[in-house]
Amino acid sequence: MAYESPIFQSSLELFGHAIEHFNRGTEKDRKFVILHLANAVELIFKDFLLDLGESIYKNPKETITIFGSIKTIKDEKNITIPFLNKLELLIDERNSLQHRYGFPNELTTIFYMEATYSFFQDFLKENYDLEIDKILEDFITPEDLALFQLRKVVTKNELDKLLKLSKVHPVGALLSAYTYLEKQLSDIRDIINERIPSEIKLENRIRFRIMRLTNPDFLPRMLAEYEIELAEKDKRKLYELRKLRNQTAHGREEPEQKIVAEMIKFIKGFEPKIVELKEKVKKNPIKLFENELKDKNNETPTIHIPNGE
Numbered sequence: 016m017a018y019e020s021p022i023f024q025s026s027l028e029l030f031g032h033a034i035e036h037f038n039r040g041t042e043k044d045r046k047f048v049i050l051h052l053a054n055a056v057e058l059i060f061k062d063f064l065l066d067l068g069e070s071i072y073k074n075p076k077e078t079i080t081i082f083g084s085i086k087t088i089k090d091e092k093n094i095t096i097p098f099l100n101k102l103e104l105l106i107d108e109r110n111s112l113q114h115r116y117g118f119p120n121e122l123t124t125i126f127y128m129e130a131t132y133s134f135f136q137d138f139l140k141e142n143y144d145l146e147i148d149k150i151l152e153d154f155i156t157p158e159d160l161a162l163f164q165l166r167k168v169v170t171k172n173e174l175d176k177l178l179k180l181s182k183v184h185p186v187g188a189l190l191s192a193y194t195y196l197e198k199q200l201s202d203i204r205d206i207i208n209e210r211i212p213s214e215i216k217l218e219n220r221i222r223f224r225i226m227r228l229t230n231p232d233f234l235p236r237m238l239a240e241y242e243i244e245l246a247e248k249d250k251r252k253l254y255e256l257r258k259l260r261n262q263t264a265h266g267r268e269e270p271e272q273k274i275v276a277e278m279i280k281f282i283k284g285f286e287p288k289i290v291e292l293k294e295k296v297k298k299n300p301i302k303l304f305e306n307e308l309k310d311k312n313n314e315t316p317t318i319h320i321p322n323g324e
Contacts, residue, residue: 027154
């Protein structure tokens with residue numbers, strides 16, 4: 016049915032409206048992003064049920080709920096719904112916003128936008144044989160589509176996209192750039208998880224440290240332990256970047272475009288040190304935990320002797 020279906024059209028129109036609000040990024044816009052995303056998902060489920068030959072009415076005046084749609088698709092039709100756990104959170108967020116005063120923060124909005132975009136990407140391809148990026152061309156302007164796509168940073172060269180984005184959406188550009196940096200640290204954590212022995216990885220202190228490796232606060236220490244020089248000005252810049260990101264993410268500050276562009280250029284210039292760090296971690300993945308392992312080897316077991324024995 017797809018394009019001919021008014022429900023399909025309404026679903027993609029709502030997703031397009033969500034992207035338009037997402038691009039603008041004001042506090043009020045963020046609320047509409049959540050509302051439109053959840054409604055878009057609900058309608059695409061109902062359209063899909065019609066394609067399956069199912070009724071979407073539970074009585075002559077009322078259609079089934081989104082959870083009713085999910086139950087039929089997943090349990091009765093045994094069809095996988097991608098990113099369902101995140102979509103369920105999105106629905107709860109939508110319901111909360113409808114019944115209380117308040118606005119989601121920037122990070123929350125990015126989380127749900129990325130989850131919903133990924134859902135539509137997989138769901139439309141699998142069940143409609145349609146490409147979401149191609150479909151969106153019919154529902155939002157080329158300018159809004161281009162602006163939305165600027166935020167999908169995958170490689171360091173694509174940080175240049177964020178420099179362009181910072182001119183029209185400094186908040187989104189800053190948060191996307193910070194997410195890119197966190198992704199590089201996540202890659203380092205994955206290297207360690209893959210290469211160190213399980214018996215080491217399961218040690219409580221080591222497991223806890225591995226979990227925290229994606230936090231940029233630990234980056235200076237990692238560089239120091241692998242003997243990669245880090246200038247004091249770069250340490251200060253990392254601290255300023257984290258502070259600015261936190262203030263922005265929690266709505267306490269709207270960063271100036273000039274400062275955001277400066278931070279993005281810093282992250283791009285910092286990339287060679289990240290690459291060097293990854294290579295050294297591959298060669299010696301347990302170096303970060305040598306002190307913990309040394310302490311463990313030096314531990315003297317204590318023997319408890321009960322009274323009277």
